[in-house]
Amino acid sequence: MRYHTHIATSIAAGAGVAITGDASFTFPYVVGIAIGALLPDIDEPNSYIGRRSLGLAKVIKSIFGHRGITHSILASGLIFYLHTMYNNDFTLGIAYGYAFHILGDFFSKRGVPFFSPLSKKKFKPPLTYETGGGAETLIFYLAVIGSFYMLYKYQLYTQLF
Template sequence: MRYHTHIATSIAAGAGVAIQTDVAFTFPYVVGIAIGSLLPDIDEPNSYVGRRSFGLAKVIKSIFGHRGITHSLLVCGLIFYLYQLYSYEWLFGIACGYIFHVIGDFFSKRGVPLFWPIVRKKIKSPLTYETGKPSEQLIFYIAIGLIIYFLYKYSLYSQLF
């Protein structure tokens, strides 16, 4: 999934979380989601975040490969644990964006190693999309539509500022 699709789907999912729970759809939460939705790709030097990582992406990829540890439930759990220690809205957003990214890649043809390091095999959903193809573009536009719908249907825009 390309970076803009990760951001859009993660913000749409984050809006869904805000609607279904007592989480406020605030600016720090949404910014956290956007950042968190990009972080798992720190293991790919050519990714949006990897190109801005000052060489860290190359190091992570050389050690773990692309879609290795950064796409596992282990790292997702560690980020949620950090949120438990430091209850900041933006950190909760990062944790949510991170897990939404991993879920998004779970639906890709390449899958993700959810149970790394116990099982390194990449698993995927039976229903998949291919990065950069029309199916991903459709997912992006649906996510944008959902964001707009949620913002107005549930007045989430009033919580942003």
């Protein structure tokens, strides 16, 4: 999934969490979601975040490979644990964005190694999309439309500032 689709789908999912759960759709929460949605790709030097990582992405990729440990339940769990240590809307957004990124990549043709580093086996459902393909473009636009719908239908915009 491309970076803008990760951000759009994660914000839409984060809006859904805010509507149905205890999260507040605040500006720090949304910024955290956007950052968290990019973080798992720190293992790819050519990714949006990897190109801005000052060489860190190359180091991580050389040790773990792309879609290795950064795309696992363990990594997501560690991010949620950090949220418990620094409990605020921003860190909650990062944790949700990170988890939503992994979920988005789960539906891609390449899948994700949920149990890395214990296993390199990648999991994916029967119905998948091709990164950069027409289905991903459709997912992006549906996420944007869904986000705007929830912003106005549930007046989430009133919590932003």
